[in-house]
Amino acid sequence: MSESVVQLACDNSIATLTLNSPGTRNAFTELSIVDALVGAVQRVQADDSVRVLVVTGAGPVFSSGGNIKHMRDRSGTFEGDAAQVAENYRRGIQRVPLAFHQLEVPAIAAVNGPAVGAGFDLTLMCDMRIASTGATFAESFVRVGIIPGDGGAWLLPRAVGWARACEMAFTGEAIDAQTALQWGLVSQVVKPDRLMIAARELALRIAANPPRVVRQTKRLMREGQRMELPGLLELSAALQGAAHQTHDHRRALEHMLGGGASPPQFKGD
DSSP states (O other), X not given: OOGGGEEEEEETTEEEEEEOOGGGTTOOOSHHHHHHHHHHHHHHHHOTTOOEEEEEESTTOSBOOSOHHHHHHTOXXXXXXXXXXXXXXXXXXXXXXXXXXXXXXXXXXXXXXXEETHHHHHHHHSSEEEEETTOEEEOOGGGXXXXXXXXXXXHHHHHHOHHHHHHHHHHOOEEEHHHHHHTTSOSEEEOGGGHHHHHHHHHHHHHTSOHHHHHHHHHHHHHTTTSOHHHHHHHHHHHHHHHTTXXXXXXXXXXXXXXXXXXXXXXXX
């Protein structure tokens, strides 16, 4: 499997990661694809010039998650006894949510079509989601007799709340884009030809801000999911002290106080 199955392109500080295997409905459970996907996310994290990541799928499907034929044949990730399959998950697909969890760059899922099983969970690994009118979302593991093995049980309740997460996980039923909007799972629903335009517009609004501060804000919000308030306040104080020393902070103040017509150009310094 070549890395072209996971394509990464960068334009004007915005990186776009595309799952590019329409023939498999952009399944990504195999180790070679996991390696490429994790590697792409890590490159984005290490590149200070990247301010926002957009994740999407090629073709009519965002991602089907696991390869059902490989499940049937008990091959690849699904090969071996219980202990071997467990280890395959640890060495394979479970590295994907860990890579996204360590990513300080804001990530937007541009959901172009069905997002199923691990494909749905991939959208949850992103910080924001924009859906095409043709998108659907299904935590469908129970439908094939397995559990969410890629972190969905941690991600989904945080995105839609406990009761709705249970409804999705226990029934395996899909919801459409409008329902996802009503539930707060996505922030926008747009026509298919507007999807990447809308995702880029949001990305540009984020990228216009001081990049170091945006990364640190995301880090604080992630830490806030697990830390007690006193600990989070202490971390906030340390990061805030550093933020007040930056040139970008000075640029922002000068723009606000000076009333300049042109927005400041933040450099991350």
